[in-house]
Amino acid sequence: MTSTQDRSANGNGAGGAAPDRAAAERLRDHVAAQLTRARDRSRLLTEAVDDHDLVRQHSKLMSPLVWDLAHIGNQEELWLVRDVGGREPVRADIDELYDAFKHARSTRPELPLLGPDEARRYVTEVRDKVFDVLERTPLEGSRLVDGAFAFGMIVQHEQQHDETMLATHQLRVGDPVLDAPPPPPGGPVGPAEVLVPGGPFTMGTSTEAWALDNERPAHLASTDPFFIDTTPVTNGAYLEFVADGGYADQRWWSEEGWAHARKAGLVAPRFWERHGDRWHRTAFGVTAPLDPDQPVVHVCYHEADAYARWAGKRLPTEVEWEKAARFDPATGRSRRYPWGDEEPTGRHANLGQRHLSPAPVGAYPAGASPLGVHQLIGDVWEWTSSDFRGYTGFEVFPYAEYSQVFFGPDHKVLRGGSFGTDPAALRATFRNWDYPIRRQIFAGFRCARDASRDESA
Secondary structure, three states: OOOHHHOOOOOOOOOOHHHHHHHHHHHHHHHHHHHHHHHHHHHHHHHOOOHHHHHOOOOOOOOOHHHHHHHHHHHHHHHHHHHHOOOOOOOHHHOOOOOOOOOOHHHHHHOOOOOHHHHHHHHHHHHHHHHHHHHHOOOOOOOOOHHHHHHHHHHHHHHHHHHHHHHHHHHOOOOOOOOOOOOOOOOOOOOOEEEEOOEEEEEOOOOOOOOOHHHOOOEEEEEOOEEEEOOOOEHHHHHHHHHOOHHHOHHHOOHHHHHHHHHHOOOOOOOEEEEOOEEEEEEOOEEEEOOOOOEOOOOOHHHHHHHHHHOOOEOOOHHHHHHHHHEOOOOOOEOOEOOEOOOOOOOOOEOOOOOOOOOOOOOOHHHOOOOOOOOOOEOOEEEEEEEEOOOOOOOOOOOOOOOHHHOEEEEEEEEOOOOOOOHHHOOOOOOEEEOOOOOOOOEEOOOEEEOOHHHHO
8 A cells, every 4th residue: 555645635725736636646546456456366265266165164263255255345335335425225135144243254154145146246346336436536525535545444344354265265175276486485583582672652643544443543652671572483483382282281371371272172273283293284275394484373362372471471562562563763753664664565574465374584684673673564463462452542433343342351452464464454553353262363473571671771
């Protein structure tokens, strides 16, 4: 996503009309390109399988892929065709079927859903109307359209469901249907941990045009000095915890975590399998020996917390994670991304389903933060110790069901995105959240620890 807030039409002075029109057209072109790119990915994920796989539920944790596809179209219709465009409904009769709050994922296959061909026709018809709305809508004048916010919200919504569909593909049993080149090789990363100085920094944002309500407003936050791991915890490091009996040792687990580990029978990260004396991991239908240098993925919050205790550390708070990712000690300002303000590219981070696994640590030196912390963006979502809550000054916009209804101790915050997260749906201020028992998501973690007075001097 480009910096749309710098291009929206705001000028009213003499000579401003032509530049404003040009800026508005650039913004329209940008929105159209982002909508098209998201749809191309949705099409890839749904056309990679046959219609039987599209309508089948591959896990009780996930919707059938065909539900996700039609839900994407329904949200686009509700917000852009009806609300922004003021047009007549395309399919008002299906609104309830695709309301995520009315039907749990486990029960969605029982609904009279649109079939594959009907879903494809529906999302195509909606998209055609959306492009017409985009051409005719002034991208200013109300909060919903300023900077093309509503269009950006829908782009992000589709990309988020694309990542959800990618997770469904990971849970699917059968021959591989997705393909991508391997990630780049790893490289040196320096010391194992980095000292982050104490003091205030600017957290959150009030300027990103497409930032969602839970990222707002920008505010001062402060930390004590702390150390954070230079990279996410790797398969090789996590394997030491497994080999040391970490899953059978109650000392390392919280009371809640231990109860869950026993009930769920956890013995290793999800999709790990032991073949003789070697561990393998299955990813998108392909089973291969564990790569010790890749970040561990498909661990729940409780597993991450237990590992951190075993290692003599802890999980970072959300405030600490964002400070490590954004704070530039040379200038005192918070960057948009760890490497600066420019948009992510293949040099900076493993994003956008460019690869189908996390990259080995050290694969993206150009993406390191000023303090020398690597791979904060992409590869794996990173669990933090923080509950999901609104910032001071939080304001619901445009609807409470996006963020506010999830606030509280039931959900833990994840940061940084994964290899399946698209750049349009990610910023260094972006906040994800999930139940602490979830393992189907592309989640890993890194550790932190307090700095002693001598270490921080």
